[in-house]
Amino acid sequence: MKRHQTCGRCIMDKKVTVIGAGNVGATVAQRLVEKSLCDVILIDVLEGVPQGKALDLAEAAPIEKHDSMIMGANSYEESAGSDIVIITAGVPRKPGMSRDDLLTINSRIMKSVVQEVVRYSPAAILIIVSNPLDAMCHVAHEVSGFPRSRVIGMAGVLDAARFRAFIAMALQVSVENIHATVLGGHGDTMVPLPRYSTVAGVPLTEVLSPERIEVLVDRTRNGGAEIVGLLKTGSAFYAPAAAAVEMAEAILKDRKKILPCAVYLQGEYDIQDLFVGVPVKLGKGGVEDIIQLHLTEDEMSALKKSAQSVGELVNALKRLA
Ligand code: APR
Numbered sequence: 293m294k295r296h297q298t299c300g301r302c303i304m305d306k307k308v309t310v311i312g313a314g315n316v317g318a319t320v321a322q323r324l325v326e327k328s329l330c331d332v333i334l335i336d337v338l339e340g341v342p343q344g345k346a347l348d349l350a351e352a353a354p355i356e357k358h359d360s361m362i363m364g365a366n367s368y369e370e371s372a373g374s375d376i377v378i379i380t381a382g383v384p385r386k387p388g389m390s391r392d393d394l395l396t397i398n399s400r401i402m403k404s405v406v407q408e409v410v411r412y413s414p415a416a417i418l419i420i421v422s423n424p425l426d427a428m429c430h431v432a433h434e435v436s437g438f439p440r441s442r443v444i445g446m447a448g449v450l451d452a453a454r455f456r457a458f459i460a461m462a463l464q465v466s467v468e469n470i471h472a473t474v475l476g477g478h479g480d481t482m483v484p485l486p487r488y489s490t491v492a493g494v495p496l497t498e499v500l501s502p503e504r505i506e507v508l509v510d511r512t513r514n515g516g517a518e519i520v521g522l523l524k525t526g527s528a529f530y531a532p533a534a535a536a537v538e539m540a541e542a543i544l545k546d547r548k549k550i551l552p553c554a555v556y557l558q559g560e561y562d563i564q565d566l567f568v569g570v571p572v573k574l575g576k577g578g579v580e581d582i583i584q585l586h587l588t589e590d591e592m593s594a595l596k597k598s599a600q601s602v603g604e605l606v607n608a609l610k611r612l613a
Contacts, residue, residue, distance in 0.1 A: 301370075303361045306330035306544050309371035309413065311405050312381035313342035313364065315526060316421055319533035320378055320540075322349055325360035327537070329544055332362045333371045336381070342366065374413040376540050379432065381405050382422035384527040385520050391423040391479055392605060399609055402428050406435040417442045417543055417578040420554075421536050423527075425478040427605040429554050429567035440556035441578040447478030448552025448569040449535035454515035455484050458508045463491060463499065472496075473585070474512065474552055475569050476598030482569070483594045484509045488585060542574035549574050550583060560584060562592075563599045566606065 308324055310317045313336035321332045336342040342364030349362050363370060371377070382398040385391060402422060409416060418436065420443065422428045429445040436443060451474040460467040473488035486505045489496040496505060511518070519528040542549035553572050557563040560582050561570060573581040587595065 301361060301363070302331045303359055304328070304331045306376075307333070307371075307374045308376045308378060308540060308544075309333040309335060309368075309374040309409075309416075311335045311377065311379045311409070312422070313338070313345050314380065315384070315529035316532050316536075317378075317380040318345045318349075319529050320380065320421075320536050321346070321362060323533055323537040324540065325349060325353070325358055325362050326356045327541065328358045328360055329537075329541055330375070331360055333374070334362065334364045335366065335368065335371060336364070337366065339366055368408040368412045371409070372412040374409075374416045376419060376543060377409050377413055377416045378419045378421060378536050378540060379405055379409075379428075380421040380536075382428075385423070385516070386526075387520055387524055389520075391425070391516070392427075392608075394423050395427060395605065395608060396612055398422050398424070398428060399431050399612065402431045403435050406432050410436050410438075418444065419536055419539055420445045421532060423478070424605055426554055426567045426569075426602040427609055429556070430606050430609065433556055433567070440558070441580070443556065444539065444572075444574075444579055445478070445554025445567055445569070446532065446536045446539060447482075447554050448474050448571075449538055450532050451478065451482055451484070451512060451515070451569070452552055453531055453535060455489065455508065455512040458511050458515075459489070459491065459496065459500075462504065462508060465491065473571065475571075475585075475591075475595055477568060477602040478554065479598075479601060480513055481594075481598035481601045482513055483591065483598055484512050485585075485591060487588070487591070539574060543576060543578060546576040547574065548580065553579070555579050555582060557582070557599075561587075561595060561599075563596070566599055566602050568595070568599045568602055 346364035476483035
């Protein structure tokens with residue numbers, strides 16, 4: 293196996309830094325190493341926490357049968373030269389909070405994190421997970437100065453996975469038979485697209501009545517809040533982590549996989565200078581293509597409405613600055 297060039301300690305030829313060693317970050321780190329995708333540096337401000345979780349994961353390696361290196365740190369030196377940096381740092385939602393309530397605190401955290409990332413890993417591809425997602429992507433893009441191909445938000449993969457899970461539960465079929473497309477911002481205005489969602493290749497609109505589809509769409513839109521309501525002390529992390537790792541894997545293995553992600557649109561879908569979820573092709577260059585779907589008037593106006601609410605958050609960010 294080729295050794296990563298920039299870090300004497302690394303074993304694999306790819307290196308991923310995960311910022312935030314909380315529920316999402318630690319689960320991302322676990323999945324990355326247990327899939328033998330890369331070495332992982334886990335960073336958090338809490339002293340001992342990333343080191344302790346990394347050591348715990350390293351001690352699971354003999355049982356899980358992988359040789360990926362994982363280490364924890366409170367500073368960024370060890371992260372130097374990362375291929376991908378996944379940012380989960382921030383505070384999660386509590387019951388009654390919307391993702392947007394996190395704006396002020398998480399935008400400050402995002403800014404300070406990205407400044408360090410740029411210093412140590414100027415060629416990295418950023419995968420943003422912290423909420424409110426689309427606004428945090430905006431901060432990361434602006435602060436990093438990276439091209440839009442290297443700043444990607446994790447939202448659509450998670451929202452589509454939730455939609456797929458709910459469709460599979462409703463039809464009592466394997467989740468593997470279900471494909472789903474969800475566009476728009478990662479919030480209540482997201483746009484699940486039944487017309488572009490299929491059950492073993494058959495459009496969902498031919499399998500379920502509009503009323504039953506609407507129930508599933510509604511549950512998808514509120515999927516995050518449903519889990520916050522159950523957990524009470526935090527927000528979802530298994531599915532968000534799985535979604536971020538699917539994106540990272542597509543990039544690390546240059547899969548050219550088409551996945552819905554938040555990207556900076558510059559005229560695509562008639563949306564200008566905003567991060568909005570659309571299907572993109574992910575490969576070693578990050579976002580290698582933005583796929584333009586043909587939308588009906590209704591779908592287009594729902595997407596525009598979603599983009600508008602992202603725009604309002606970005607304006608709120610500017611007022612905070
Ligand atoms: N640098 C590094 N880590 C930080 C920083 C910082 N500046 N500020 C906070 N953190 C860390 C916290 O110490 C904590 O360990 O981020 C971690 C967040 O973990 P959790 O509180 O468990 O939150 P989690 O459920 O992982 O969610 C993280 O992802 O899905 C989103 O909405 C969610 O924005 C939230 C983020």
